[in-house]
Amino acid sequence: MFRLFNTLTRKVEDFKPLNPPKVGMYTCGPTVYDFAHIGNLRTYLFEDLLQRTLEADGFQVKRVMNITDIEDKIIKKAKEKGVEIKEITEPFTEAFWEDLNKLNIKPADVYPKATEHIGQMIKYIEALIKNGLAYMEKDGSVYFDISKFPEYGKLSQLDKREIKVGARVAVDEYEKENAQDFALWKSVGPDEVGYNSPWGKGRPGWHIECSVMSQEYLGETFDLHGGAVDLIFPHHENEIAQSEGKTGKKFVKFFVEGEHLLVNGQKMAKSLGNFFTLRDIEQEGFDPMALRYLVLTAHYRDKLNFTWESLEAASNALNNLREEVRSWDQPKIGCAEYEQRFMEAVDNDLNVPQALAVMWELVRSDYPTSAKAESLLKFDKILGLKLDEYLGKPLEVPEKVQKLVEEREKARSRKDFKKSDELRDQIKKLGYEVEDTSQGPKVRKT
Ligand SMILES: [Zn+2]
Structure with a gap:
């Protein structure tokens, strides 16, 4: 109900x-x-x-x-x-x-x-x-x-x-x-x-x-x-x-x-210079969907304090989620327990922050990714984060970045860590990040 x-x-x-x-x-x-x-x-x-x-x-x-x-x-x-x-x-x-x-x-x-x-x-x-x-x-x-x-x-x-x-x-x-x-x-x-x-x-x-x-x-x-x-x-x-x-x-x-949105704890006003539109957010290099994620983190009857730091945190969380689901299997039978808890949260006066916490718990759980995928897509019908655009779709890394990653692997194998760090910086400048895992380097978008 x-x-x-x-x-x-x-x-x-x-x-x-x-x-x-x-x-x-x-x-x-x-x-x-x-x-x-x-x-x-x-x-x-x-x-x-x-x-x-x-x-x-x-x-x-x-x-x-x-x-x-x-x-x-x-x-x-x-x-x-x-x-x-x-x-x-x-x-x-x-x-x-x-x-x-x-x-x-x-x-x-x-x-x-x-x-x-x-x-x-x-x-x-x-x-x-x-x-x-x-x-x-x-x-x-x-x-x-x-x-x-x-x-x-x-x-x-x-x-x-x-x-x-x-x-x-x-x-x-x-x-x-x-x-x-x-x-x-x-x-x-x-x-x-x-x-x-x-x-x-x-x-x-x-x-x-x-x-x-x-x-x-x-x-x-x-x-x-x-x-x-x-x-x-x-x-x-x-x-x-x-x-x-x-x-x-x-x-x-x-x-x-x-409830209202505050900026740095104050009511928005053109005279205070804290008056932002979606265009301002895009101009600062943010995906508009980061604002959507930020709004999900506060209950609608609580004030939400917008700061560039809070937007950055929302943007990182959304990015982590997108990158996480890229390697998931196609959806099969979901996790009923999580689905029930998620709906209980949103059905309780739209407690979306709690629902979001249930979602992250599921993402980090040990369930098979096919089950997690099925439930996550159901959650996303409400959250609206467009995760279907990322789920099971490995990142297409540009050739230029891929070459730098390979070069960096070679540098690492000959223990040339100075060179390896330099290459990591170059990759970063192109908007990608390398994580060294037991299965080799993992590249993600930043
Ligand atoms: Zn009206």
């Missing part, structure tokens, strides 16, 4: 979807005005692990992730550069998909774009006004009235915060500590980017798009809603208010939010 922490109850609960084996899963996607940073990518990696675990447990996941392609930050950037919105959003949407692909994150089934659902958003807001939960201001902006939705605050346990009744917030960057009426529709001037509506020219608020697009593709009530912890309030809280305010039905069974 898969068990998962539910932010709605603050408890780890049995995961029972509405219509098993089907699972509807919505995750808040990127605002495409810049490259995703590694903190965003950690969230998408955690959601990928969640989806893969559900699938390993026999569920059929329908995954929806929105693309926010109209929002204050996008409009500001387009204005600064003097270009159309699309000239910002299209290349960064492409870059986002590239990042997911490099990290072996499974694509969602649907990527709805905000700009393609404006009509549905207007109808949704009309329904909220009809239900007495929203009101229009003189300027043509429409706000959600939180005082009319008694359950407001149930996700973020808002009774512990200050509620500013009657206060309003119109921008997409919200104050974190105060609850206020929030914009569903923001009126704009005649020369600004906007759409025609019953309330005049304007554009939708950020929260409304997630209510509209999740329900459009997953129904009024669905199983799982994911994101990062900073979305609990106000974003997910506001989604609940809008959705349950409109339908009178429960919006989502499980809210699940992943």
Whole structure:
């Protein structure tokens, strides 16, 4: 039985979807005005692990992730550069998909774009006004009235915060500590980017798009809603208010939010110079999959501290694993005991670090490599490290490196260790490493 922490109850609960084996899963996607940073990518990696675990447990996941392609930050950037919105959003949407692909994150089934659902958003807001939960201001902006939705605050346990009744917030960057009426529709001037509506020219608020697009593709009530912890309030809280305010039905069974990634123990910020994208990681010579491995080493509800040293350690561990499985036999009957322990770990609120430890225990065990291979490939359906690309595939050493290795063997046999060390350095410069074993030299990639 898969068990998962539910932010709605603050408890780890049995995961029972509405219509098993089907699972509807919505995750808040990127605002495409810049490259995703590694903190965003950690969230998408955690959601990928969640989806893969559900699938390993026999569920059929329908995954929806929105693309926010109209929002204050996008409009500001387009204005600064003097270009159309699309000239910002299209290349960064492409870059986002590239990042997911490099990290072996499974694509969602649907990527709805905000700009393609404006009509549905207007109808949704009309329904909220009809239900007495929203009101229009003189300027043509429409706000959600939180005082009319008694359950407001149930996700973020808002009774512990200050509620500013009657206060309003119109921008997409919200104050974190105060609850206020929030914009569903923001009126704009005649020369600004906007759409025609019953309330005049304007554009939708950020929260409304997630209510509209999740329900459009997953129904009024669905199983799982994911994101990062900073979305609990106000974003997910506001989604609940809008959705349950409109339908009178429960919006989502499980809210699940992943913790932040820190850099050198600090929150990432452009001003601190600790703001990294996947491109920065590649520029430092790392395989993007090293970041995936690093994310596997921390539980999704714990903060993960990124340092270049921790990335290096993850990269080495991944490399060791890849090199280890190259000499393995083809998969045959697996190791049931390890497979059971692995699934117990991931089924227990996605305890991937523990599952990773079980995997390493198996790799180092005395089981035949054919059995280890069978189980490892099963594990990798969840871990997503693409180990099938290495398993049973001996390294193809370039001729140049092979010649140096042979030369070094000759030097060693005549006990010329100075020459042998020099040749080892040369081999290293080409990206390979020689290990002297009882069966002769073993070459691996570094
Ligand atoms: Zn959202």
